[in-house]
Amino acid sequence: MGDLRVGLIGLGAMGRHHARVIRQTPGMDLVAVADPGGDVHGVAGELAVLGDVEALIEVGLDAAMVAVPTVHHEQVGMALAAAGVHTMIEKPIAHSAAAGQRVADAFSRAGLVGAVGYVERCNPAILELRRRLAAGELGQVYQIQTRRQGPFPARISDVGVVKDLATHDVDLTTFIAGSRYRQVAAQVTHRSGREHEDMVVATGLLESGVIVNHVVNWLSPMKERTTVVTGERGAFVADTMTGDLTFYANGTVPTTWDRVAHFRGVTEGDVVRYAVPKAEPLRVEQENFRDAVQGKGATIVTMDEGVHTLTVIEAILQAAEEGRTVTL
Incomplete structure (x- = not known):
């Protein structure tokens, strides 16, 4: 061809x-x-x-x-x-x-x-994260958190922050976990005087049992694009603005200082930032x-995946409006 x-x-x-x-x-x-x-x-x-x-x-x-x-x-x-x-x-x-x-x-x-x-999905940090998860480096995944914040983009006029930005986080979460959403709950605010929402905090449960939460807004003076995946061996942090992937390992060195051990829960281990090839997404x-x-x-x-993401987005808006958890 x-x-x-x-x-x-x-x-x-x-x-x-x-x-x-x-x-x-x-x-x-x-x-x-x-x-x-x-x-x-x-x-x-x-x-x-x-x-x-x-x-x-x-x-x-x-x-x-x-x-x-x-x-x-x-x-x-x-x-x-x-x-x-x-x-x-x-x-x-x-x-x-x-x-x-x-x-x-x-x-x-x-x-x-x-x-x-x-x-x-094509960000180098996300691709490397998914490769390492598939290789079992984190063990069982417990939680996926995303934070997507920044100033208001003047180009957006027809949708709110949920359909504009949060769609990325919903799609990334299903991609990373290899599992669809089962339930969502959310809160939104309208602070910019526009018809549509400009802030959302959403929580959810995937069919696999992984719990998720998303913090998304376009009223923040700082720009942040972070995905954190926590599992039995530690946590991966993917920064999709820089394309960097960092791993925070659960340590094997015991903490004998009781006051510190009481608050930390798991022992801190090594922190590694990987050298990742960075092609333009x-x-x-x-x-x-x-x-x-x-x-x-x-x-x-696929378009079917796109429909699922939009179904979750509509459930987030419904959950915020009705003040309840929505089961998909």
Whole structure:
């Protein structure tokens, strides 16, 4: 198979990066771009900026990248499925789980590769963490915690922090644990004067028995992207801003100072920060999508996985609104 003829719709904050990475990825040829709002970041280059998905399809595509606002994901995705175009849709898959299921079903019926762009799965720290967990280095996993905090992104207007940021944490948690959610509970706040929530604290239980919690907001003056996995042999800390993975081992040296031992519970052991090769996550994501389209068996975030993540997100919002634990 020759280079994939790839189209990109949506030339905003994420679309501009996808345009760059698609052009840099061997085996992919960016042949068309579209955005009804024009090319605000000047990434089209020699390509004409088309007005909609129908014009994009008319160019003749093997694959497409969808980076339009969430509210348009279903309409654009359904058009691409009907046209027989393998597609990756930026997260979340759609504005609702029901809409996401319709999109996933359309790609499944057409026998097409349908992927969701959860780029954090391709972060070097997360990939190394998952490899070491699979090798049994932590033993049994007890808990997964995530913290995703930072200033408000002015580009977001159609969703709250749960559908924008917390989707990453839900997807990462299922990916790391290899297990789906069973229950969730949550609290949200509205502090910025916007329609949608801007802070959330969520807790949950996975089908595997692992307990989870997520602290997510976009009203923090500090930016943090941290995933902590605690298990029987210690804890892994993945920093997805820097791509660093650190292991805090349970120690074997006894603590004979009673006052210290009383508070620590387990003995502190060695701390190791691993040297991890750091490829750009967006590049890895596009390479995986390319390989999946070419039938090379690459790992992608499937649309079914995207629907589960959105189902959990809706349960978090429901749990916060109703003040109860929601069982999926």
